[in-house]
Amino acid sequence: MSKIKPKQIQSAKGMHDILPEDQKYWRYVQKKAETLLEYYGFERFSTPILESVELFTRSVGETSDIVAKEIYTLKTKGGDILALRPEGTAPTVRAYLENGMNVRPHPVKLYYIDPMFRHDEPQHGRFRQFYQLGVETIGDGSEAVDAELIFLAYKLLESLGLDGYSVQINSIGDQNCRPAYIKALRDYFKNRSKKLCATCKVRLKENVLRILDCKEEGCKELAKEAPQMMDFLDEQCRLHFKHVLEFLDEAKVPYILNPYLVRGLDYYTRTVFELVPDENATAQSTLVAGGRYDRLIEQLGGVKMPAAGWAMGIERIIMVMKEKNVHVPDASPKPKVFLVQLGEAPKRKALPLFESFRKAGVEAKSSLGRDSIKSQLRIAHRLGVRFALIFGQREALEGTIILREMDTGVQETILLDKIVDEVKKRLKERHE
Ligand code: ATP
Numbered sequence: 455m456s457k458i459k460p461k462q463i464q465s466a467k468g469m470h471d472i473l474p475e476d477q478k479y480w481r482y483v484q485k486k487a488e489t490l491l492e493y494y495g496f497e498r499f500s501t502p503i504l505e506s507v508e509l510f511t512r513s514v515g516e517t518s519d520i521v522a523k524e525i526y527t528l529k530t531k532g533g534d535i536l537a538l539r540p541e542g543t544a545p546t547v548r549a550y551l552e553n554g555m556n557v558r559p560h561p562v563k564l565y566y567i568d569p570m571f572r573h574d575e576p577q578h579g580r581f582r583q584f585y586q587l588g589v590e591t592i593g594d595g596s597e598a599v600d601a602e603l604i605f606l607a608y609k610l611l612e613s614l615g616l617d618g619y620s621v622q623i624n625s626i627g628d629q630n631c632r633p634a635y636i637k638a639l640r641d642y643f644k645n646r647s648k649k650l651c652a653t654c655k656v657r658l659k660e661n662v663l664r665i666l667d668c669k670e671e672g673c674k675e676l677a678k679e680a681p682q683m684m685d686f687l688d689e690q691c692r693l694h695f696k697h698v699l700e701f702l703d704e705a706k707v708p709y710i711l712n713p714y715l716v717r718g719l720d721y722y723t724r725t726v727f728e729l730v731p732d733e734n735a736t737a738q739s740t741l742v743a744g745g746r747y748d749r750l751i752e753q754l755g756g757v758k759m760p761a762a763g764w765a766m767g768i769e770r771i772i773m774v775m776k777e778k779n780v781h782v783p784d785a786s787p788k789p790k791v792f793l794v795q796l797g798e799a800p801k802r803k804a805l806p807l808f809e810s811f812r813k814a815g816v817e818a819k820s821s822l823g824r825d826s827i828k829s830q831l832r833i834a835h836r837l838g839v840r841f842a843l844i845f846g847q848r849e850a851l852e853g854t855i856i857l858r859e860m861d862t863g864v865q866e867t868i869l870l871d872k873i874v875d876e877v878k879k880r881l882k883e884r885h886e
């Protein structure tokens with residue numbers, strides 16, 4: 455009788471596992487972000503993975519790539535259509551309004567580290583589920599907020615050992631001055647529309663600004679000569695932008711003015727920025743992107759309220775940290791003790807003994823599945839512990855245990871209820 459081996463099931467396209475050996479990177483990034491952001495007064499919070507689709511069509515924009523092409527939707531058993539959130543800013547604003555955060559002292563400063571979902575073509579640094587660290591400041595329209603946010607993104611990269619990044623920055627104006635620019639831009643591209651890619655021909659009608667963000671060579675070439683927003687900014691927007699740059703100069707954050715930087719989301723006003731490598735920048739090498747969104751809260755049913763923020767892709771950060779060989783300390787402390795247990799009775803007594811080491815704050819390890827002394831000592835060696843505790847049938851009966859110093863091989867029999875103190879004493883003598 456032949457048995458058919460069941461087919462192995464693979465992860466869904468664009469989804470990835472985070473393996474134990476990578477956890478130290480995740481914890482490290484998270485810790486650095488928490489320390490920095492909480493010092494600057496940001497509070498962590500979380501929103502659900504599922505939201506109504508309308509939240510994103512109304513904010514990010516119906517014609518944006520994120521909503522038009524990349525959004526995951528599902529129908530619930532009750533018939534509602536929900537979206538797996540593709541980004542965190544619209545959910546943040548929804549939560550701000552829904553939970554009455556508008557009565558808190560402003561600005562309200564929030565951050566989150568959560569998974570996002572986009573049905574994008576997977577490639578190096580581009581996944582369908584990925585984590586974003588997002589930072590949002592709601593309720594302050596001043597230049598200092600834009601500058602503080604950019605400064606924090608820059609400092610966070612620095613503290614993660616990632617140098618060689620600059621801020622690319624632009625202002626896309628506001629509802630007063632942008633319309634004239636949009637018109638100039640449309641006229642410019644209309645006269646050259648034959649050279650635009652198919653997507654940009656549609657963008658010409660729907661959202662001409664986004665042509666500037668196109669990654670096709672032909673469109674990029676055309677964009678180089680296009681009119682610039684800078685020449686259309688009204689006095690208030692121009693001053694706002696000027697002051698942001700002055701703040702950055704003062705804080706010694708290197709930036710590059712990029713007159714064609716626009717963001718793929720509809721809700722931005724005034725300042726937009728990205729943190730991009732100084733060399734070999736590609737579409738996937740942007741680590742952080744963000745900007746000001748002074749209209750979004752109103753659009754989502756709140757009062758007029760300025761806000762700004764950014765998001766950082768954690769997988770991309772970790773990829774670059776690995777490429778640059780950034781040293782990341784091991785997540786768990788090195789064990790000091792390895793418990794070698796030989797036989798049934800010692801195995802049964804091993805767990806309470808283990809627990810007393812944990813309570814005493816001494817890192818201990820063991821390998822309950824192994825029976826031979828040789829293989830267990832080999833593991834102890836590999837872990838680099840200072841002590842092996844050898845616990846056999848006889849010791850279990852007598853209420854003792856053998857304490858072995860691994861580097862000298864010197865062994866001593868100790869009473870079982872004294873062993874934790876003895877180990878602590880010896881560790882203390884050598885300040886371990
Ligand atoms: P891109 O131009 O790379 O598609 P985006 O403009 O869609 O980026 P944002 O929505 O502004 O990106 O997201 C901010 C950051 O989140 C990006 O700079 C990147 O680090 C990360 N990010 C975005 N999309 C993905 C993805 N599909 N996989 C992994 N990280 C991503």
Ligand code: MG
Nearest residue numbers: 519572574718
């Ligand atoms: Mg994208």
